[in-house]
Structure formats: structure tokens, C-alpha cells
Amino acid sequence: MPSAHIPSAETLQSFEQDINRIRDNTLTNVGQADADYIRNMIRFQRLLDLSGRLCMVLGFLHPLWWVGGVFALGIAKILDNMEIGHNVLHGQYDWMNDPHINSRKFEWDNAGDSGSWKRYHNHEHHTYTNIIGKDRDYGYGLLRLSNDLPWRPKNVLQMVYYWLLSILFEWGVAYHEVAAERIFFGKKRKHSSLPISREQLKKDFFNKISYQMFKDYIFWPLLCFPVFFQVLLGNICANLIRNLWTSTIIFCGHFTEEAHTFSEEECKNETRGQWYYRQILGSSNLEGPRWFHILTGHLSCQVEHHLFPDVPARHYPAMAAEVAEVCKKHGIPYNTGPFFAQYFTVLQRVWKYSFPSSEGKQQAA
Amino acid sequence: MTTTTTDRPAPSRTLWQRLARSLTQHDSFGAYFEPLIQLALPMWSTSGYRTKVLEVRTELPDVYSLVLKPGRGWGGFRAGQFVQIVAEQNGVLCSRHFSISSSPDHYARTGLIELTIRVQDKGRITPWLRQQFANGGWLRISAAQGDFVLPQGNGPVLLLAGGSGITPFRSMLNQLRAQNDNRDVQLLYFARDNQHFLFRDEFNRLQLDNPQLNITLLDNEQHGLISAELLQQYCPDFARRQILICGPAPMIALSRNILTDMQVPQQNIGFEYFGAAPIDQPRSSSDAALVAFRQSGINVDIAAGESARSLLEVAENAGLKPVSGCRVGVCHQCICQKQSGVVYNTRTGQYSDTGAGEIQLCISVAASDLVLDL
Numbered sequence A: 001m002p003s004a005h006i007p008s009a010e011t012l013q014s015f016e017q018d019i020n021r022i023r024d025n026t027l028t029n030v031g032q033a034d035a036d037y038i039r040n041m042i043r044f045q046r047l048l049d050l051s052g053r054l055c056m057v058l059g060f061l062h063p064l065w066w067v068g069g070v071f072a073l074g075i076a077k078i079l080d081n082m083e084i085g086h087n088v089l090h091g092q093y094d095w096m097n098d099p100h101i102n103s104r105k106f107e108w109d110n111a112g113d114s115g116s117w118k119r120y121h122n123h124e125h126h127t128y129t130n131i132i133g134k135d136r137d138y139g140y141g142l143l144r145l146s147n148d149l150p151w152r153p154k155n156v157l158q159m160v161y162y163w164l165l166s167i168l169f170e171w172g173v174a175y176h177e178v179a180a181e182r183i184f185f186g187k188k189r190k191h192s193s194l195p196i197s198r199e200q201l202k203k204d205f206f207n208k209i210s211y212q213m214f215k216d217y218i219f220w221p222l223l224c225f226p227v228f229f230q231v232l233l234g235n236i237c238a239n240l241i242r243n244l245w246t247s248t249i250i251f252c253g254h255f256t257e258e259a260h261t262f263s264e265e266e267c268k269n270e271t272r273g274q275w276y277y278r279q280i281l282g283s284s285n286l287e288g289p290r291w292f293h294i295l296t297g298h299l300s301c302q303v304e305h306h307l308f309p310d311v312p313a314r315h316y317p318a319m320a321a322e323v324a325e326v327c328k329k330h331g332i333p334y335n336t337g338p339f340f341a342q343y344f345t346v347l348q349r350v351w352k353y354s355f356p357s358s359e360g361k362q363q364a365a
Numbered sequence B: 001m002t003t004t005t006t007d008r009p010a011p012s013r014t015l016w017q018r019l020a021r022s023l024t025q026h027d028s029f030g031a032y033f034e035p036l037i038q039l040a041l042p043m044w045s046t047s048g049y050r051t052k053v054l055e056v057r058t059e060l061p062d063v064y065s066l067v068l069k070p071g072r073g074w075g076g077f078r079a080g081q082f083v084q085i086v087a088e089q090n091g092v093l094c095s096r097h098f099s100i101s102s103s104p105d106h107y108a109r110t111g112l113i114e115l116t117i118r119v120q121d122k123g124r125i126t127p128w129l130r131q132q133f134a135n136g137g138w139l140r141i142s143a144a145q146g147d148f149v150l151p152q153g154n155g156p157v158l159l160l161a162g163g164s165g166i167t168p169f170r171s172m173l174n175q176l177r178a179q180n181d182n183r184d185v186q187l188l189y190f191a192r193d194n195q196h197f198l199f200r201d202e203f204n205r206l207q208l209d210n211p212q213l214n215i216t217l218l219d220n221e222q223h224g225l226i227s228a229e230l231l232q233q234y235c236p237d238f239a240r241r242q243i244l245i246c247g248p249a250p251m252i253a254l255s256r257n258i259l260t261d262m263q264v265p266q267q268n269i270g271f272e273y274f275g276a277a278p279i280d281q282p283r284s285s286s287d288a289a290l291v292a293f294r295q296s297g298i299n300v301d302i303a304a305g306e307s308a309r310s311l312l313e314v315a316e317n318a319g320l321k322p323v324s325g326c327r328v329g330v331c332h333q334c335i336c337q338k339q340s341g342v343v344y345n346t347r348t349g350q351y352s353d354t355g356a357g358e359i360q361l362c363i364s365v366a367a368s369d370l371v372l373d374l
């Protein structure tokens, strides 16, 4: 795997100042336009959601209505999870003081309980990005994506797991923390920093799942009874569209060929500059038009998202140009590329680490 | 210090709320549709009443009144109560509490209420409100709150007002007038100087109408602060009266001390703070801040200023267990509701607003007395 040569302390310090400056400049411009933007995005999402569900029912007139409806609902779910939910849950809009657009209260249209996601993603993944053993988002405990993990025979099939994970992604999100805390299977963790009781975690897990299942697979289909199966199938497809899209984007953010991993020792007592450096090396950007950025919840600017997780994401593309420049100035690699090219390297990576590599053997020896 | 923190049980939901939860991921359908409804009705909300600002009337150079028409469903108020107003300033929903200075009778007749507001030096909201709503606009108000109201019956009353603390009393006096209630009322109204008395003409008229009403204006330049002598001089029979005090915190503290020294029983005294209620506890030095953790009832005395300890550490040292994660301001796990007070954000280098708002405990330090929901 590519090993980065660590920049000198002075470089990191001036790098830190440059990155801070980008952040401060952006923050002075955060205000009414951002509030209007997220409200309008929410409005658009709600209208799309409702019209998608309505069109789906009209499928009995012509199947194209159904297709359109599924598509609209899928996009609505993507917007809800990515551009709205993910960003609101990161606290990007907490400054608005709006009780419904706020990281403490927001809940998304996803099987995963947002509280649980916030704990493992906002905290662990964003603090310990790509540190093997600390960042449970890294490979989701399912995939071997670097030589830091020893190869096991089951890894041969990991391309299949990867596809299954993509198809069932929301369930992965839901089950992630529960699995890590070994709530149902395995031995209880010795050291757990779970701030709520295990009972509560279990309850939240089941609650959220049942709310989601009831809505998409019972309530709406039953409400439109004569077309029960049509609506049921439509909802399944819409969830599938969302799952495939979100998992693809997220994998492109951290598991492209160039993305680095780190060990725990490397990150002890790191300065802000080192932290920034690690965030940049562990993430990769995707290039595309504005609508593409929005559909990814601006995770297409994964680097900027990791540097500034609580800055409203619509500023990322503008910040990206500045960050890239700063990186160039300090000789720090900055990984960006068009979507399909980046995605291809993800697949390559999943494939490559399915097998024991000669490099890995040497390291182990 | 020993404390117990209990996991607060999640409020149990009704069937309807569960349905809303399931279908909309919100606790009510209204909350889900709120952004859409706001397209047609600006400032509409599931919490609070959307309210039209009709006029901003200048009372004194630094004092103005907002004339408001509360929206449908607003439940009215009793003279002396206050409302919370919420207005959007550069994308931020800011809230402040103000006493209603007009009377319930005025509301019954016209459907309007008035809030009389002093422009705070360096304040973020009070100067802005005046400009923002000069040509009208929409904001949101809460239901009327508070129990700072005239005592029942028609016993004699003494009202002590300091500065803009006069506003609830204006409401009470006008209400008495409207009800032809001629109870014996003494009002001692203290202000900085002779230019700073509000509603002078109105008070003169009220006095003419009711021989039992006596209003004395005492300016600090000429008479000094409230004192036992002034009380003796202008309201010698204060001991037999129910007493209501409203004004800035030092004036209230002073008045209460004087009255207590003069053996007035506590239950005869009612008072209301303007702004945040100060935390009643001795402190280690004059620039120390007191942090009151409201839910656990713990007060902590700490050093204030930009180099002070983070509030997360303060809370943990006090034995509380607030949720936290990264401890460096990234994850937003440690968000906590601040009721009042100013905090300094060590990450952005900015000071917060004085009113209610959310803060990240791990990167906030106290810059004044604080009340936190913990």
C-alpha cells in the first residue's frame, strides 16, 4: 500500500494555519443563505417523496408511472439520507437553532437509528479516520481492504460480501453498532464506551426498524390496497436504489486505491495539523456536476467533509479548490478524480485484498 | 460532591405520534410539513404562534415598543406575564423573553399586544429587532408565561420598578383602570435620570382617574438608589402591603435586602428578573462564573474567561455524565442546551449570544454565569 512520507513539523504547522484560514473564511459567510438552502432542500425532498408515492400508485394507468414514482421516491430517500440527514446529523445546521433541523433531533428515512449512527460515525469514524482497529467504518468489519488485516480464507468471497453489503446497506448502518457491542452474538466487549445502556441500544434498534418496516412495507401498501403489491415492490426498489447509491458513494470516499490507513501509534498526541493531514490522506474526492454533489450529500468532497465535518456542505466545492491548492503548496497528496475512475479503483481494491498479497507476506515475515 | 444522574425515560408516545414517527420520522405531522407550510405562512411553526409585527413605536431614544398581532389560537395573558419571541436573524432563530407592557383589556378590544424593549448596549438582538421590523414583518411568540401578577383580592399593593422593569406594571395599571378597580396602589418607579422615565403622560392620566393610585418617579441622579429612607418617605405603610418588584438583578437584590431588614415577610414579596435570573450563591472571586446545571440542581463556581476549563470537564468534575465523543469539537455529541449566559467557543474564537441556544460542551468555556440543561 502507498506509504506516505510524513511532512516535517514546520510544514504541518503552516499547513494547519492554511486549513484553519479556509475554515474561518467560510464560516464568516455561513448564514441566511445556508438556512434558506437547507429549508428549500427539505421542501423539495418532501414534495418528491410524496409525489413519488403518489405516482407509484398510478402505475395501474401505465407502468411508466410506477417507474417514475419509484425513481422519485428513491431520489427523495437519497436526498433525505445524504444532503439533508447526513449533514444535519453532523451538526452543520445546529447554529440555526431550529428544533427540527438539528443534530440532536433529526431522524432520517433509513433503517439505522440516527442516534446510533451519530455515535459510531460522527465520533469514531471522524475522529479516528482510517485508523485500523479504531475506525469501525473501515471495511465495516466485513471486508479486508488493506494488508493491515491478516488474510483469511473467507476473504476470497469478499466481492460477494461487498455486493450484499451494498444491496442491504441501510441494514448495515442499522446493525453496525449493535454488532460492535455484541448485543445479540458473541462475548460482551470488555471495554465499551457506549454512553447508553445496552437495553436502550437494543430498544432503539428495534424501534427504528419497526417504524421503517411498518411505513414502507405495511402502511403505504395497505393504504393503497388494490395495488398492494405494486406499492410494496415500489418501496423495496426505492430503498434498493438508495442503498446502492449511498454505499457506492461512501466506498468511493475512503477505499479508493490511494486512500491510506494509519496505526494507533501514529496518531497518539497528534496536532491539529497532523489530524488534518490524516483526514486528507484517508479520503478521496469525486468530481462531477453540481447535481451530482448534491445527490452525494457533498460526500463527493469527502476530503473537505473530513476536514470540516460541521461546516454546511454546500460550501465544500468552493473550499475544495482552496484545499487542493494548499496541499499542492505543502507537497501533500490530494486524491480526486472522476466518479467512474474512482469507483473502479474501489472495486480493484476489494478484489486485490481478497487474496493474500506477496507484500503482505513480506510484512508479516 | 455526590450526584446521581438518571437516564431520562423516553416520553411514551401516543398511537398518533407513533404513526407520525413511523411515516415522517417526526413526532408530529405538523413538524414534517412545517417547511412546506412556511412557504405560505412565514414563521409558522408547530411550537409557538406566528405573529405579525404592525409597528415599532419609539418611546425614548433607546426604548421602543413592538406592536404585535398574535396569530390565531394564542391564548391571551394576564397582566404582568411575559412571552418568548422568536425571530430569524441571518438564518438563526433567536429567542428573547419580554414582558407584555399593554393590558389584557387592550388585547380583548384590539387583538394587539405591546412589548416595550430597551436597546441593550452591544446587544445582538434588541437593536436589530428595531431595524428589522421597522416596516413590519413576522415573528413567533410563545404562550404567555409567568406568575408575576397582581395578588388576588383588593388589598393595598406596593410596586417597585427599576428601569425597563416598569413594563409589566404598565400592563397591570391599565388593566385595573379598564376594570374600574380602584384598589390602593403605590408605584415607586426608579430610573437612571429624569430623561429615562417611560409612559409619563399615560401614568399622569391614570393617576387622575384613580385617586387611590399613587405614582412616584425617583431618578437615581437626584435620589440615589432605592433605600430604606426612600421607602419610609414615599410609602410609609409599605409593611401592610403586598409588594411586587421588577427591574435589573442588582436592584431586586437590594430591594429584597432592604425589605427583609425591615421585617417584611417573604411571602409578601414577589419579584421578577429582567434577563437571566442571577444564580444565588456566593462565589470565590468577582470574576468567577457560576454554572448552574439545572436538571441535576448542581451549581459550580469556576474561573471564567477564555483560558478556563471546558464545560465538559466542569460537568464531569461535578460528577455529571454528559454524552461526549471526540472532545475536540468535531462530532457534536456533546451538544447541550444552554438556557442563558455567554460562552466562549475555543474552536471558533467566538462568543455566544446571551439567550437560549445549543452549545458544544467540549469546546465551550464560561464567559459569564450560565444555566445549562444538564
Ligand code: FES
Binding pocket: B324, B325, B326, B327, B328, B329, B330, B331, B332, B333, B334, B335, B360, B361, B362, B363
Ligand atoms: S465531544 Fe465531540 S464535539 Fe464535543
